[in-house]
Amino acid sequence: MSIRENVPLRDLTTLRAGGAARYVIECNDEASVREALAFAQEKHLPFAVLGQGSNVLASDSGYEGVVLRMQIQGIVSEEEGDLVTLVAGSGVSWDALVTEAAQLGLWGIENLAGIPGTVGAAPVQNIGAYGAEIKETVAWVEVLNSKTGNIERIQNADCGFGYRDSRFKHEPWLVILRVAFTLSKTASPRIGYSDLAACKERGEDLSSPAAIGEAVRKVRSKKFPDLSVSGTAGSFFKNPIVSSEKHAELAKRYGAVPSFPVEGGVKIPLAFILDRVLGLKGFAEGNVSLFGNQPLVLVAEENATAEEIDLFATAIANKVHEETGIKIEREVRHFPTKSL
Ligand SMILES: Cc1cc2nc3c(=O)[nH]c(=O)nc-3n(C[C@H](O)[C@H](O)[C@H](O)COP(=O)(O)OP(=O)(O)OC[C@H]3O[C@@H](n4cnc5c(N)ncnc54)[C@H](O)[C@@H]3O)c2cc1C
Incomplete structure (x- = not known):
C-alpha cells in the first residue's frame, strides 16, 4: 500500500487549489481499499474518495483525513x-x-x-x-x-x-x-x-x-480551457430547472430564452443568463474568471486560493439571483463533502 503524507490537494485537483491532505493512499484493487479504510480507522481519521479531482474544490485548510485515490484498472x-x-x-x-x-x-x-x-x-x-x-x-x-x-x-x-x-x-x-x-x-x-x-x-x-x-x-x-494551462473544473454550476411560468416571465423580460423540457419543468442554459442577460462572459476578479468561450466554466489562475474561487462563485450566483430570481446550484463539490 502506497501511503503519502501531507500531499497538497492542489496537485490532485484540476482547479489546482487547496491545502494538504494528511494522508493519500493509492488504491489499485479492492484489498488496498480495505487496507486504506483500516488505516483511517486505526488513525481515528475520516476518509474521502478522490478520482482525478476534476469536479471538486478542496479547502485551503487542507484535509485532516485519509484520501483514497482510486486507481483500479482493467x-x-x-x-x-x-x-x-x-x-x-x-x-x-x-x-x-x-x-x-x-x-x-x-x-x-x-x-x-x-x-x-x-x-x-x-x-x-x-x-x-x-x-x-x-x-x-x-x-x-x-x-x-x-x-x-x-x-x-x-x-x-x-x-x-x-x-x-x-x-x-x-x-x-x-x-x-x-x-x-x-x-x-x-x-x-x-x-x-x-x-x-x-x-x-x-x-x-x-x-x-x-x-x-x-x-x-x-x-x-x-469550450473548455486547456487543463495543462489553466485551473478549472469544467461547468461550475448546473443549468437551472424552472417552471414554465417562470420561463415565460423571463422570456417577457429578456426576449427568446432558450429552454429544454425536462422532468419537473424546463432547463435553461445558464450560459445564456450569464452571457446575454448579465454580460458576464469573461468576467474576472483577482485570479478567477468566467471562461470567454463558455461562461459556465470558471477558470482559476495559478495563484488562486480555494477561498477566492468560492467567493467568486458565490458572487456569480448572487448576481444571477438578484437579476432573475433564480437560485443556481453548483455542480462542483467541496472536497471532502462529508467526513466519514
Ligand atoms: C474541463 C472539464 C470539463 C468537464 N466537462 C464535463 C461534462 O461535460 N459533463 C460532466 O458531467 N462533467 C464534466 N466535468 C466534470 C468532471 O469531469 C466529472 O464530474 C468527472 O466524472 C469527475 O471525475 P473525477 O475522477 O475527476 O472525480 P473527482 O473530482 O475526483 O470526484 C468527484 C466526486 O466523486 C467522488 N468519487 C470519485 N471517485 C469515486 C469512487 N470511486 N467512489 C465513490 N465516490 C467517488 C468524489 O468523492 C467526489 O465527491 C468536466 C470537468 C472539467 C475539468
Missing part, C-alpha cells in the same frame, strides 16, 4: 447478442473507456467523449454532455460499503440517477470499485444536439462511435 467485456457489457475499474480514465468502446464499434457513450475524470466518479454526478447521460448505459455499479464492509452490486434502477445527481453523491460511504455499461453493436447516433447538428451540416463524418467521439472532442476543445 476493462473486461461480456457479449450477449447485439449487446456488449464493458466492466471497467473505477480508476480507468473515462475517456480511455470511451475510446475502447469506440474501437470495438460499440454505441452508447460516444457523446460523452473528452470528459475528464475516472470511471468510478462518472456515476456520482451522472455525467452528461451533448444530449447523453451515463444513466442511459450503466448496467450496475459495484461498491464497497464502508459501513458494513460488504461488496454490493447496485443495479441502474437503484442508483437514484437524476440531473447531475445520484445516490452516490449523498452516500459517500459507498466506495465505487467497478462500473458496468451495456453498449450496443447497432448504430444509434444521437446528433440532434446543436453543436453536433452543426458538425453534420458542415459535412463532418459522424457515421461511427469513433467519429462522433472525435467530433465531440473537437467541439469541447473550444
Whole structure:
C-alpha cells in the first residue's frame, strides 16, 4: 500500500487549489481499499474518495483525513447478442473507456467523449454532455460499503440517477470499485444536439462511435480551457430547472430564452443568463474568471486560493439571483463533502 503524507490537494485537483491532505493512499484493487479504510480507522481519521479531482474544490485548510485515490484498472467485456457489457475499474480514465468502446464499434457513450475524470466518479454526478447521460448505459455499479464492509452490486434502477445527481453523491460511504455499461453493436447516433447538428451540416463524418467521439472532442476543445494551462473544473454550476411560468416571465423580460423540457419543468442554459442577460462572459476578479468561450466554466489562475474561487462563485450566483430570481446550484463539490 502506497501511503503519502501531507500531499497538497492542489496537485490532485484540476482547479489546482487547496491545502494538504494528511494522508493519500493509492488504491489499485479492492484489498488496498480495505487496507486504506483500516488505516483511517486505526488513525481515528475520516476518509474521502478522490478520482482525478476534476469536479471538486478542496479547502485551503487542507484535509485532516485519509484520501483514497482510486486507481483500479482493467476493462473486461461480456457479449450477449447485439449487446456488449464493458466492466471497467473505477480508476480507468473515462475517456480511455470511451475510446475502447469506440474501437470495438460499440454505441452508447460516444457523446460523452473528452470528459475528464475516472470511471468510478462518472456515476456520482451522472455525467452528461451533448444530449447523453451515463444513466442511459450503466448496467450496475459495484461498491464497497464502508459501513458494513460488504461488496454490493447496485443495479441502474437503484442508483437514484437524476440531473447531475445520484445516490452516490449523498452516500459517500459507498466506495465505487467497478462500473458496468451495456453498449450496443447497432448504430444509434444521437446528433440532434446543436453543436453536433452543426458538425453534420458542415459535412463532418459522424457515421461511427469513433467519429462522433472525435467530433465531440473537437467541439469541447473550444469550450473548455486547456487543463495543462489553466485551473478549472469544467461547468461550475448546473443549468437551472424552472417552471414554465417562470420561463415565460423571463422570456417577457429578456426576449427568446432558450429552454429544454425536462422532468419537473424546463432547463435553461445558464450560459445564456450569464452571457446575454448579465454580460458576464469573461468576467474576472483577482485570479478567477468566467471562461470567454463558455461562461459556465470558471477558470482559476495559478495563484488562486480555494477561498477566492468560492467567493467568486458565490458572487456569480448572487448576481444571477438578484437579476432573475433564480437560485443556481453548483455542480462542483467541496472536497471532502462529508467526513466519514
Ligand atoms: C474541463 C472539464 C470539463 C468537464 N466537462 C464535463 C461534462 O461535460 N459533463 C460532466 O458531467 N462533467 C464534466 N466535468 C466534470 C468532471 O469531469 C466529472 O464530474 C468527472 O466524472 C469527475 O471525475 P473525477 O475522477 O475527476 O472525480 P473527482 O473530482 O475526483 O470526484 C468527484 C466526486 O466523486 C467522488 N468519487 C470519485 N471517485 C469515486 C469512487 N470511486 N467512489 C465513490 N465516490 C467517488 C468524489 O468523492 C467526489 O465527491 C468536466 C470537468 C472539467 C475539468
